[in-house]
Amino acid sequence: MEQGNGASRRGKRPKSGEPVVDRALSLLAAFGSEHRALGLNELSRRAGLPPSTASRLTARLLRWGALERDDHGRYVIGLRLFEVASLAxxxxxxxxxxxxxxxxxxxxxxxxxxxxxxxxxxxxxxxxxxxxxxxxxxxxxxxxxxxxxxxxxxxxxxxxxxxxxxxxxxxxxxxxxxxxxxxxxxxxxxxxxxxxxxxxxxxxxxxxxxxxxxxxxxxxxxxxxxxxxxxxxxxxxxxxxxxxxxxxxxxxxxxxxxxx
CATH class of the missing domain: 3.30.450.40 (GAF domain)
Known part of the structure; x- marks a missing residue:
């Protein structure tokens, strides 16, 4: 039996798990008119995700521009989302x-x-x-x-x-x-x-x-x-x-x- 790379095996989600894109979207959905800036712990809690998962996904969203950090280090919605939404x-x-x-x-x-x-x-x-x-x-x-x-x-x-x-x-x-x-x-x-x-x-x-x-x-x-x-x-x-x-x-x- 061919053995795959360990990193790639770890990257595969379980069949019963939630898709990565759904987890990322749950992070974005955690923001609202009363929650425009969130720390990692609050973001994790509102999205219903483990802190480690929230940390990993927010890092990816930051790199893409969907999230940014304010002057206090909290996460806020990034301008890249505004750019994409304007095309609707x-x-x-x-x-x-x-x-x-x-x-x-x-x-x-x-x-x-x-x-x-x-x-x-x-x-x-x-x-x-x-x-x-x-x-x-x-x-x-x-x-x-x-x-x-x-x-x-x-x-x-x-x-x-x-x-x-x-x-x-x-x-x-x-x-x-x-x-x-x-x-x-x-x-x-x-x-x-x-x-x-x-x-x-x-x-x-x-x-x-x-x-x-x-x-x-x-x-x-x-x-x-x-x-x-x-x-x-x-x-x-x-x-x-x-x-x-x-x-x-x-x-x-x-x-x-x-x-x-």
Whole structure:
């Protein structure tokens, strides 16, 4: 029987073991908005990996540029990941087409302007423009937002495949909450607009409209976020609709309808 090199045998993972790429991804997934810088022990614990494994993989991720070290020696996400993520077609082409119109909307309203797409069961924030003195919000580019508790989320959920939408709604408890959401999404589809108010971290109101691509399918949502009660939400409706239609045309949509 041919004997292989000892190092290569040690490098092979057991058939029942977790693939190396999954372990590396678990390290990257350990970071979050509340955990932007992590020491090795905390990174190991959050990723569910032995310290020795975490140390070996973080060294490889450092060399590739997926991780970097801050001034205190903690691990942070590296710029190489930002470079790779910027190539994602769902965000890059959309953001490139949308940004001039988002900037116009921001200039007109001097409020928060958000651009989001649906990614699984959440809305992913692709762009955010904010004015000095605007109401406090916790949203950040690359952050994930709940579909049923944000304006952009309601627009994206209302436009989702009916089967997926029904399955998503059925998860809500109690059943009365599911019934209310079902009715609300029907209203969003009919109006082509979602108005959502929230009290935390500050009282805000979001006005969101769908963005369409080729084939008239909803590919994203744009919204402004304003202080609750500052102005009636309907005062912003037309300018947000106009922004969404301009972006839609830039993405190849033929129609001008904004209904979800």
């Amino acid at each position: 077609p769902r965000s890059h082409g959309l953001r490139e087409a949308a940004l001039p119109y988002l900037e116009d909307l921001h200039e007109i309203t001097r409020q928060h302007v958000l651009l989001a797409v649906r990614d699984g069961d959440e809305a992913l924030l692709v762009e955010r423009l904010s004015a000095h003195g605007a109401v406090e919000i916790a949203y950040r580019v690359g952050g994930r937002l709940p579909l049923h508790e944000t304006g952009v989320g309601l627009v994206l959920l209302a436009a989702a495949d009916p089967g997926y939408r029904a399955e998503w709604i059925d998860r809500l408890e109690p059943s009365s909450a599911a019934l209310r959401l079902r009715r609300r999404l029907a209203e969003v589809r009919n109006a082509g607009l979602a108005v959502f108010e929230r009290q935390r971290p500050a009282p805000v109101c979001s006005v969101a409209v769908p963005i369409r691509g080729r084939g008239e399918q909803v590919v994203a949502a744009v919204s402004i976020v304003v202080p609750a009660g500052a102005r009636k939400a309907r005062a912003y409706e037309q300018v947000v609709r106009a922004t969404a239609m301009a972006i839609s045309r830039g993405l190849g949509a033929r129609g001008t309808r904004s209904h979800a």
